[in-house]
Amino acid sequence: MVGMTVLEELPTGATGRDRRRTELARFLKACRARVTPEDVGLVPGLRRRTPGLRREEVAQLAGVGVTWYTWLEQGRPINASEQVLLAVARALRLDGTEREHLFRLAGMAPSRFPQPAPPELSxxxxxxxxxxxxxxxxxxxxxxxxxxxxxxxxxxxxxxxxxxxxxxxxxxxxxxxxxxxxxxxxxxxxxxxxxxxxxxxxxxxxxxxxxxxxxxxxxxxxxxxxxxxxxxxxxxxxxxxxxxxxxxxxxxxxxxxxxxxxxxxxxxxxxxxxxxxxxxxxxxxxxxxxxxxxxxxxxxxx
The missing domain is CATH 3.30.450.180 (Beta-Lactamase)
Structure with missing residues (x-):
């Protein structure tokens, strides 16, 4: 919901991993909504109520199961390989920065806790x-x-x-x-x-x-x-x-x-x-x- 941040929406005690999964779910939904069927060579069909691609269309383009992709977009605790994430990134037409963001949210890059002190500048x-x-x-x-x-x-x-x-x-x-x-x-x-x-x-x-x-x-x-x-x-x-x-x-x-x-x-x-x-x-x-x-x-x- 617009106006509420990750801190407000997650329960007390939520871990960094929980927050990343929530961010991952939001990011995937937003990216899916920005890609139209015409962008990826699909026929839109009639009576489309979903802005952008449907979940099953992303799964088809990425070569993964619909249930698996749905769980990924829902922020469920599932494992995703580098190869599969790359396929999802291609299906959603992500650029380099967006692809790196996807990988980090999926836990493919190390986290650093707590945040280091401000750097000492020479x-x-x-x-x-x-x-x-x-x-x-x-x-x-x-x-x-x-x-x-x-x-x-x-x-x-x-x-x-x-x-x-x-x-x-x-x-x-x-x-x-x-x-x-x-x-x-x-x-x-x-x-x-x-x-x-x-x-x-x-x-x-x-x-x-x-x-x-x-x-x-x-x-x-x-x-x-x-x-x-x-x-x-x-x-x-x-x-x-x-x-x-x-x-x-x-x-x-x-x-x-x-x-x-x-x-x-x-x-x-x-x-x-x-x-x-x-x-x-x-x-x-x-x-x-x-x-x-x-x-x-x-x-x-x-």
Whole structure:
């Protein structure tokens, strides 16, 4: 049900394995609903009440028994081999990120409990971030916690926005969800927010049942109906370059390509560099980098 998270729907004492099976069931149903019979060369027939494929059609395409697939989609404790999961992934037309997500939810990748402490970043990382100025740059993890940033990044979001959203770090997804329109720096929220939630969902597949991650998802769900609706779509995506648009009261509109760079030796963290999309954006980024430390502020209430 939209509006209820995994933590709310499962009974007290549910294990990480229980949570993964519940997530697996939801994911398979959502993927099945997105594939039409025409997509896979089947004749739709008459009086179809099911959006997308029927369970028996997925089973037929994957070469597995209908009962077995039904149990898999219901989250029952059954074993699935790598070969069978690949067949299901092909039947549902999953891409690479979705296929990896399916495998993790099915228990084909090791879980890590409890969640490790935030990584200790080398002092050289801050030097790298500062050297990238005037380009805004930050270190972000897959939950969108911002672990470190340079001056232009602070100027882009504003001094007040850089306060910790919850816990120890500023969280850019939280900021996008709760900032009022007058003070939200994101100018293409309708495109960026679904993408960020899909990246979070893909990362969550590696941490289902971990208290810190479950609490993070629950906190976002409790605060935002929009997040709950996006989370229920079961869409997953990798962290890769996409266009972000920002509004700044002094610089104006900025079109920047958020580019994710991996950090060797630091798991699930990226250096995110905001690269101007045009010559005009380059000029505005240079103006952004010349602003006094601290950036802009706002006084409206959240």
């Amino acid at each position: 002092p050289s990382i801050q030097v790298i971030l500062d050297s990238l100025a005037p380009l805004p740059a930050a270190v972000s993890n897959t939950r969108f916690d911002v672990l470190s940033f340079n001056g232009p990044y602070r100027s882009l979001f504003g001094t007040e926005r850089m306060r910790p959203s919850h816990g120890a770090f500023f969280n850019s997804l939280w900021c996008m969800l709760v900032a009022p329109p007058c003070c939200n720096p994101c100018g293409n929220r309708e495109e960026s927010l679904p993408r960020m939630v899909a990246v979070l969902r893909a990362a969550y597949g590696k941490h289902v049942g971990e208290p810190a991650w479950e609490e993070h998802v629950q906190r976002l769900s409790a605060r935002s109906e929009e997040f709950r609706e996006l989370w229920a779509r079961q869409e997953v995506a990798p962290p890769e370059t996409w266009l972000r648009v920002f509004r700044h009261p002094e610089v104006g509109l900025l079109r920047l390509n958020a580019t994710y760079l991996t950090m060797p030796g630091v798991q699930e963290c990226y250096i995110v560099v905001y690269v101007p999309a045009s010559a005009q954006d380059r000029e505005r980024v240079e103006r952004l980098g010349s602003l006094p430390p601290g950036g802009w502020t706002h006084t409206c209430e959240q």
